[in-house]
Amino acid sequence: MSKPQKLHLIRDVLDKLLVDRDNVPLGRVDGIVLLLRGEQTQPRVVQIECGMVTLWRRLSIRWADRTYRIGRRLGLRRQRPVRVDWSKIDNIGRELTLDVLAKHSPLLAGERWLLERVIRHIPGNGMKKET
Amino acid sequence: MKQRHIHVEYLLGRTVRDIDGRRAGRIEEIQVELSSRGCFVTGFVLGARGLLKRLSFRGIAPLFTPSLAANVQRRAEVVPWQQMDLNDPKCPRLRCRKDEIHTMPA
Numbered sequence: 001m002s003k004p005q006k007l008h009l010i011r012d013v014l015d016k017l018l019v020d021r022d023n024v025p026l027g028r029v030d031g032i033v034l035l036l037r038g039e040q041t042q043p044r045v046v047q048i049e050c051g052m053v054t055l056w057r058r059l060s061i062r063w064a065d066r067t068y069r070i071g072r073r074l075g076l077r078r079q080r081p082v083r084v085d086w087s088k089i090d091n092i093g094r095e096l097t098l099d100v101l102a103k104h105s106p107l108l109a110g111e112r113w114l115l116e117r118v119i120r121h122i123p124g125n126g127m128k129k130e131t
Numbered sequence: 132m133k134q135r136h137i138h139v140e141y142l143l144g145r146t147v148r149d150i151d152g153r154r155a156g157r158i159e160e161i162q163v164e165l166s167s168r169g170c171f172v173t174g175f176v177l178g179a180r181g182l183l184k185r186l187s188f189r190g191i192a193p194l195f196t197p198s199l200a201a202n203v204q205r206r207a208e209v210v211p212w213q214q215m216d217l218n219d220p221k222c223p224r225l226r227c228r229k230d231e232i233h234t235m236p237a
Binding site for chain 1: 134135136137138139140141143159160161162163164165166169170171172173176212216217
């Protein structure tokens, strides 16, 4: 078994860039979730969280709730933060490498929606036409 | 105690008080240990040193401000996870008195 590695959560993980196996950027780490099981059990890092609401909540919970409500009124459905299991993290360095593929990841759901609904209809978008 | 999830980013900057209500410092950094079993919290860095650690101050500070760096080194405390009560993440508390903290190496 390899020697345990010591890390500083805020310096080494929070706000770091997430990339997939092929180094495609997926966003940044906006939040880190700890699991508490009891007073005698060591707290464990279980998930990382990405999303605008998490980021807003760091500034102000009231503003985060307002943003969420406004978004819902405008019909934005993909505002819930995406949680990624800690076990999916492959490597922690300058970036956090996840053991996922960008094209299947819910982290890029917003970008995929934009691509399908908007960019695809712009002339000269650089996308290949389906035959 | 029921199992619950808390957000690390909301703990950041929270003032920690001891069992007598005395101020012990703010949570500025969280130390973890990464092993094949998972990632476990080992300690909470309180005080200015944690903040400077986040800003990677430690490496360069002694070159420019040795006295300040030494002072910060003395003032910082790493509280082991056993001594931190996170039942109310908005008001984290120590399970002991401020002078009874068994500080850990940073």
